Every structure is written in C-alpha cells, then in structure tokens.
Amino acid sequence: MKFKLVPEPPADLEFVATAQRAVPLVPGSEDDCCARLLDRTDLPSRDAARTWLTFLRALGLAEERATGFTRTREDPDPELLRGRFRESVFGADAVLEILADAEQSLSADEVFERFRDEVPTWEHHKNPNSWEEIWGERVERLLDWAVLLGLAEAVDGEYEAA
Template sequence: MRYKVAPPARSLSFLGDARAAIPLVPDDEADCCRAIQRATDVTDRETAREYLTFLRALDLVDESDRGYHRTRTELDQSALAVAFRENVFAASELLDALDDCGGPLTETEAFERVRDAVPRWERERHADWERVWRTRLDHLLGWAEAFGLAARTDDGYERR
C-alpha cells in the first residue's frame, strides 16, 4: 500500500522524537496524535495525524485492530529512504524524474514531470488540485533530501 500523505519535511531527529512518542502497546489515533504534539513542536491535531500516517508509511509505526504502536525498526536513513520510495505515493515517480533529467530540477519542473501520476479522482477532489499537489511535491522533495536521496542546489534538486 502506498500512502498519499506527505507532511512538511523535517529532520530525522524529529522523526525519532515523533516515533518515540508512540507507545509500544497499541493506542488509539487521538492519543497518538496528542503524544506527537507533546513530544514535538507540532501544534495541531491534523498535522500530528499526517505525521502519524507518514511514520506508518516509513514502517516506524504500525496499526493493528487495537490502534497504533511503535515498531522496533531502527531509525536508519537508508531503510527510511527505501520505505519512502516504496510506500509514499509519488515518491518513486519523483525520484525517477530526478534520475532521468540529467541535471537539477526546480520544484516547477519536478511537478511537470510527475503531474501525470496524479490520479483523476485526486484532480477532481480539489478545486485547485495543482496547488495541493505542488505543495505535496515540495514536501516530497524535502523528504528526499532528508533521506539522502536528493540534494538541493542553487538550480533545484538533483539525485544523490
């Protein structure tokens, strides 16, 4: 399953703090979101929920019928990079675009190369779907950089 959520990019230490806030014993979503808010500088529940889902996409958190719980997976940059590419929607398309471009891509150029991957139902879901997906792609670029998959240069992002 690929997760569509892509919250604003943060550091690996932020992910570690957010992950550590999630209990090993399953708990409900609301309690886990409050735990993320208490352990980090995330102030609103909706953003905390996005990070909870993103942690799940990275295999740092799992969900059972009793709620969310922290996995015993190590916070390893290379493992996170693999999970990011495989489990976050549009991440592999973005990384492929960076591989194929032969040089840095600006955020706008990256969006143009990935826009066809946005499903029709997503385009119809938002009045300004391009703005929503440009923001999401900017977040993905930031995470690609955090996981060592891309580097930001003066001319845009390039693949590492």
C-alpha cells in the first residue's frame, strides 16, 4: 500500500522520533493520536497532525489496527526510513528516478513536469482547478524529504540524486 500524504519536512530527523513517541503504544482513536501529536510537538494544526500520523504509518513507525492507532516499536533509523520512504510513499521512487535519470540538477518545477503523468487521473477530476498546485507542492515535499533522508541533494535551489 502506498500513502500519498507527505508532511512538510522538519529541520532534522529527530522530529520523526519525537512524532513517533507522541503516538500511543495502547491503541487510540485518530482524534486522540492527533491531540497527542499537537500536545507533544510544535505542529500547527489537527490537519498537520493527521498528515504526520499517516506519514508515520507509511514509514512503518505507526499502524492502524481495528482498535485504533498505535506506534510500532521500530526505531526511526535513517536506513529504515530511506527504504520505507521509497517503498511506501506514493511518488517517492518516481521522483528519485527522475533525479537519477537527469543529466543535471533540476528545480522542483522541472521535476514536477517530468512527474505529472504519475498523478492519478482521478486526482485531476477531484481538484480540476488546483491539482497541479497540490501535486507541485507534494513533489517539492518529496524532494525535501529525499534531501533530509540523504537520497538527494539540494544545490542552489535545485535537486540532484545523492
């Protein structure tokens, strides 16, 4: 299963561990988990907390059970995060392939132009007037996460494979 919600990347990977620790070991509702994320981090809103909860699931650091959400006992090791990011976050692998195939560094807009065919058709219909803006931002977040995880490098506002 691929997850498409990607939060704005934090300043460092320590925040991932902090966010994971905010998710309870005893299963809780989405509302409870989001409240804990808001209480224990500097996330600005419930929507941001929900996005982080989904992203933690993509990284294998939280899971949804029939009884609610719970954190896993996985450590947010950078190598684990890199693999799970590529495997479970929608578009991550495609963005990294675009960078790997490029002969020079690319701007986020250039990466989006090469990525746009990967955007599911239903997303075009869901947000006909704003899908490009939404997905352009999502691609930029994917790129920034790739940099944070050491999978790409940012050079003068452009990106290249690490």
